[in-house]
Amino acid sequence: MIQYCNHCGAGVTFQFHPGDSAAANICDACGHIHYENPRLVVGCVVEWEDRILLCRRAIEPRLGFWTLPAGFMENGETTAQAAIRETHEEAGARVQIDAPFAMISIAHINQVHLFYRGRMSSPHFAAGVESLEVDLYHPDQIPWRELAFRSVTLCLERYFADRAKGVFGFHETDIPAG
């Protein structure tokens, strides 16, 4: 994807730099190394009176499928702030964060998905620009076959299992390719 140096505009070559364990695009002119690192996607399992807040995606990938409010963490914020911001942007809801709940590495797409647990401060929600609709779902009405991502399915499965036990843990796992 990187073909030109973003410092000087010259061409780059994908190669190893002494001391680095992974290859990177290095500028042929100024030597700048364009490191590329996994991105954090941060979201939240948001409850209101035993129901879970879900958003139906208005954008690709997985347009039309249901997801937890979540998105790419941005510079200048904490992980908790990212979860609060995404919940507000995508679902128009104010959430109070309880604790981190699940961290899922998805190595083949260079992402780490981090989900918090939280509660809505009021029963107000509204679809943001990236959502077709937003709704609260009882646990026995979750649209499992219409969930957008495996990480969302996995997170919700663990969430209801923990809720049934009455003790929430912190779950770490990964999703392999395929």
Add this chain to the structure above:
Amino acid sequence: MIQYCNHCGAGVTFQFHPGDSAAANICDACGHIHYENPRLVVGCVVEWEDRILLCRRAIEPRLGFWTLPAGFMENGETTAQAAIRETHEEAGARVQIDAPFAMISIAHINQVHLFYRGRMSSPHFAAGVESLEVDLYHPDQIPWRELAFRSVTLCLERYFADRAKGVFGFHETDIPAG
């Protein structure tokens, strides 16, 4: 930092794109948006017979100060794999990962530090190219005043507190600027 488009080499302008909540460098010619996101630094609190593995840094920042084995997560790996790789690269040690232990947001430098708990499989270690020396420290001999980063201090404080209680939790916090 980004002055040229890495897709086409043209100039960029820092501006808002419709639908995005943060400004980014957008190419004046091809319109490519150069998103910049926080990076994950992943490391490990590694034990061998009640002692903790520390590395003295051979590189800036904080050259000469002591740290836990840790470094930037790379594309194509899971968070646990990153912790194992960094422990091997910086300390020449093989670690068996137990569980995630601490996640620390440092918003002003656009980083999230994630530390695992783990145990050495054998008492072998050796300084890697980014370490001046590597050693095992008893809890009462940790060089607290010579630790490289606040996240390392914070992680070790929580670690010994949990160890004294006999129960390890998962700790999430953030470090403000200043």
